[in-house]
Amino acid sequence: MGECGRGLVSKENMGMSASQSIEAGHDDSTSGKSSGVEGALHELANQTIGVAQRARFLFGFLLCGILWYAPFAAAIGILLPQRFLDDGVGNPTALVAQLNSIGAFVALAANLLWGTLSDRSRSRFGRRSPFMVVGAALAGLFLWLTSVVGSPAMIILCWCGAQLFLNMLLAPFLAVLSDRVPENNRASMSAAYGLGVTVGQSVGQIVGAQLIHNLGFGILLSGVLLGVTGLLVVIIWPKEPSAQNLPAANEGLGSLIKAFTPPTKNCRDFYLALFGRLFMVTSMYMIVNYQLYILQKYIGLDATGSAAVLSITAVIIMIASLIASAVTGPLSDFIQRRKILVIGAALIIAVGFLIPAFFPTAWAMYAWAGLYGFGYGVYNACDQALNVDVLPSKAEAGKDLGILNLSNTVGQMAGPVATSLIVMAFGSYQLAFLIGAIVLAVSCVFIAIIRKAK
Template identity: 45%
Template structure:
């Protein structure tokens, strides 16, 4: 009988392995977010404006909702399936590699059609590929990284996300008048992200000798049931994350429209401003991500950094609402970018701290990541509704209120400081 082995986090990683994880999380996040940001922040809104000039806002809102729903389903699905995978390549690796291929190809195809239905179909497929990578990668934080290094690792992922988002927006500005080549670049970036992670970090151990899982369809369905026992703090973290993401994506996904429709800035100047804002976000993210992650691990606190991040983001939403100028959007980029980077650096470490059952980390972290999806889905829907009812003056105060609500939920958590 073969010996059953599980891959558990070591008490201490070697310096080399630590940096391999750091760089894997960094480049994975930088590449997939860079590819997605090229599309989501600039090229997709502009593509819709070009192909459907009469109702692009409504289509954009519907697409955001559909793709967020696809992310919600796929995050939970692939997190759980990776928990149950018994491959000689490990539990997580096959999904990371396959997801990169699907995500990259479908992201390119999103820009290859003028029909809104086909655009929406391929964008949804892209979300399935993307989450087939993200859910297992995040679960690896629990599987393979010691507890006192998780915020630092999460910080490198947050840093990659921040830089990638800025890089993608800057790249997109060069393709504002020729979107198809931009979609190709975005697909390549996302397509190689999973491969980069797998090649850089230490090879995942075989999962072929792990205890088998129940294989019946009923057992599979039961495995998707959310945690209930000892899960109070788990759900508080879920709610805090949901409301924070609500506010952030209410503004983030509408930056181009805020500049053009709320502030009256023309198309080319808007793209230039967004590129400059992305540089500000990148610098703020560099400072916020690395500093907060290492500090959180050092002092052993998670709630204080995420609460401070929420407040910082709320102030960032206030400025363009009050001043309605180009500089106020740059201030938004600095404050919200810094706050989101601080939050992202500590967020995954906090989520792992509140897991009811580490053996189901892929599934439960997938559920927590649904909070991000809900925010991405509901935030843009709410923005679209508010713009229709009260204009953009109704959007900013709601985003600020959501940031305050997030702080309340985070501070109600008891199982971590």
């Protein structure tokens, strides 16, 4: 592992070092290379990490969730939709859906691209760290540009750039959970990341609501925070081992095509997790990205009243998620159970959807926020750990997690599009809540029949 990786493990549990395992597994054949990488990563991920290293990983996962999600939540949830209203766009609901759907297509391809390229990287700085630093910086730049350009088409183009490079940060970042975190710590790390995302969502919503009349500064601040995310996380985490000793990635067009091919062996549970997550995320984003319009057009508040309610719901979501994540992550690691917790999270969120469906008031949205926040906290505490548990190959964790994260991207795209179509066809946000609850129930079926995870 070399000097840079020694801080990851305690001396009592090192045994054969990861670098020795890498070199021992080195083989000129394709199978030899695959087994060499697989064995080395398995050795690294299953060694014990010390208390200080665990704390650094936890804080890094938490901070990344906050710093990437807060800017995006503020931008897509409040600042850009309000800009469309201020600019007098004819159909702002449809434009938000357009922004989400086109950007999501870019993110869908980018997640797989950057995950696969980081799997094949052999940098002396590690497989993941360089992508994270560069990706965050470029994502922040393009996010800021959405406030500079004038036309809706250019805003969409810059948003696509932000999505492209955001996934250059996230795909390698999430692969670290498989690469460097022992199995009995994964739910805690997943909980820290999920907690960060939840806090980021709430902070982004609160700050976005406060800056609703100062959109330019709000998006500039969002871009700066996002831009430094990768560098800060890489500094906080224990230094990533060099990847130079890993067996070289196979070259040639055939090998490159194979590297981007979804798994075909030992992958039943992998695809069940993918579709379970797809339906879960779709349902959540049917509502989350339309809170401003729900408050204004379904409940009947003006911009100022909506901003006040958004600030309160953000705090409720954050507190509920903090409690749920803090309890669920360690609990999942202790009992070594993932599925029942994810299913419970979906059912809690579904109940939350039904309240504003039948009671279109600000107080109903507060109730939704409490149940959604708690369920979302439980879900985020176990979701990434469940995904890692069902991976077919550790050597291709970046690519396979990238594919799993496509469900996240597609869900973020499909949810707003579904709501937009429902509102345009039926003029009803109530129906969006009801359909969202049904979609959550469908997600439970896919999660329940996974075999590999308990």
